[in-house]
Amino acid sequence: MHKLLRRLFQHRLLWPFVTLVLLLAVNAAFNPGFWQLQWRDGHLYGSVIDILNRAAPLALVALGMTLVIATRGIDISVGAVVAISAAVAALMIGGELVVKGGVQTYVSRFPMGIALAAALLAAALCGLWNGLLVAKVGMQPIIATLILMVAGRGIAQLLTGGQIITVYYAPFFFLGNGFLLGLPFAVFIAAAVWAGLHLLMTRSALGLFIQTIGINPAAARLAGLRERLITVCVYVFCGFAAGVAGLVISSNVKSADGNNAGMLMELDAILAVTLGGTALTGGRFSLAGSVLGALIIQTLTSTIYSIGVPPEINMVVKAAVVFVVMLLQSPEFRAAVRGVVLRPARSGAR
């Protein structure tokens, strides 16, 4: 039993998990109806479901970011890639409501499948660009992706003509608003990407390779790993994941806004990865941790609104909570606290 407890306390996901539970508890305390779920029209409704739904795009971006960070890189262009993917999809679907023989039907500019594929392809190409700059050209990741962070938003605005493009095509709305088995469809998308990634990392050597590259790229190369190729693939996946998130977001708001879609999402994604216990120095990573991190951030955002923090200070509150969580996660800080708590008893001994 003692051993079990110790393993629990040493588990790397303990602190993210505790944070999430505390945040949920605060919510429940302020809002008695927090845990209430309602069954309406075959869908589940409630605050928790809402958090899950809204966290899905962030979780998707964070999953891609996790792998990039594990290779000791970073991708700050994901927000812009979200906007590009949303713009491409919205532009190609467009859509209008036509009445044919007394029946209302939606007509899209291109078949939806092609539009979605094109949007994801554009996002993956963005990732490829980043990957090539990092792995082949040898730029520092933060600079390499800074280029697309700035340029990408320009591209998205170019695509949308600086306007917000509204989509009129009901089937597309399912991605961000639909329900499956009573739960929001976006949750299934995020879960599927997570599950697929988890299988790839545990059933193939890719997880080992990515960690090795993050810890010691020189040794990885020497051991015969194609470290550049793997790094490029990781950035491509990160772009792809941001693209999926872009589709979910634009579907949710039924429009694409080149100016604001995915704004500052890169920072939330990096934060989610860090909250989940993956160090920015690369190496060991946790996909589940990043998903937890995304849930923490979304719960925090919801909490701030639901307990009535004035909007003008909500960024400060968010920052303060994040600061405390990061302190709790720091082993050095915990050791220092333990020292302060335990030491006075024997400080006179030496």
Place this chain on the structure above:
Amino acid sequence: MGIVLEARGLTRHFTGVRALSGVDLRLFAGEVHALMGQNGAGKSTLIKVLTGVHPPDAGTLALAGEPISPGSPAHAQRLGISTVYQEVNLCPNLSVAENIFAGRYPRKRASGLWRIDAAAMRTRSRELLARLNLDIDVSRLLSSYSVAVQQMVAIARALSVDAKVLILDEPTSSLDEQEVKRLFDVLRQLRGEGMAILFVTHFLEQMYAISDRITVLRNGERVGEYLKADLPPNALITAMVGRELSAAVGRNEAAGAASGPLLLEARGLGRRGQLNPVDMTMRAGEVVGVGGLLGSGRTELARLLFGLEHCDSGELHVAGARVRFDNPAQAIRHGLGMCPEERKHDGIVADLSVRENIALALQGRLGIWPYLSYARQKEIAERFVKALGIKVTDIETPIALLSGGNQQKVVLARWLATEPRLLILDEPTRGIDVAAKQEIMNEILRLAREGLAVLFISSEMEEVVRVSDRIVVLRDRSKVGELPGNSSEQEVFHMIAAQA
């Protein structure tokens, strides 16, 4: 001469491990004191306690009779204890002068502000380096100089404060003979000035050349303190290891047996600026030594053969087929393996477990699919842990926690797991203790008898002539000739010198 620094009963634990127990150490003014012991004997811990990195759990320190308890390396330095650590830990992106004075820049009062006096810093840096007979541009970045020069800069940094005690942890492991000689001249000069010097090294010859007194550690305890004259090499090794070592391993006894099929042939293989075109052959079961000083092109040859650098002239044949290696992955597919010179930088993957480190190259050859099952990885790792005598209780231990010798064995195991035909060993025994060194050499020679071709690179010429069937001699990035394996060290040096 009086005692400058005296340690009594130093004890230090690390999470259950007793790294030092009741160690005494006396450093005398005007003496070079050698600290000897195997990897894991507690040398580094002792130094870290002396310099305030780790406070001792028990025991006392006295400097010139006054009790001291240094709380940090900076504090120790203010007290007069300067240290040059094993790994050069300077800032490559600062200039030489800035490195020497980092953290205590000379200031000048100008226009009411304390500003760094860059001119004074450069002048004083040049003076300090002149003491080491080094004349370099101190305003250039440290990274633009060789490791040997960087080591000298580290020593200059230690001398830049008025030190009473100078501690040198493996200062010569990246220096060539000439540079070692220069360093020793400096140490003799400092000794003459009355400084107490503590010197840690794995090179026995060097230790005997410079030291006056020897303290031997084993398993965190002091075996004894001796005057150099009282401790001949055999007695020293027995004291360090705690048992008599079998006679040094010799060259492939079946020296004539190195007539296996031709495995590798390089014709005019070279790369501008790194290695002039080289012709060489290697046969299965043959140990080919590389004789040459630091900077002679030893490592460049290894990197070229393994595809870490692209050749721009000549051709390479492996097992009769013409090949071109653009990356190590291709070399590995042709049955090559390589233990790199810089174990920390290019070899180990610090946070990964011993198991993962051993499986890495084999998995690298398989690609991301199929993934070696956990059971298979465990089986391979356990087999090599046993075969090579790697001291680790749990193969899930991160490799960073192992001692240098054991880390090297893990890197060796990583390659042996791929069942290579040709293994390149660049300094496989650097910085590891005598016993581990001998175990590794024994294993290499055993594998060679089973048909493995080995390219053996070492700065210890004595080791090269001892194990090689044939020696390729390099000088100034060119091959100057070949010698049979039974040549003496002198013959190799003669060949290097004769062509000069």
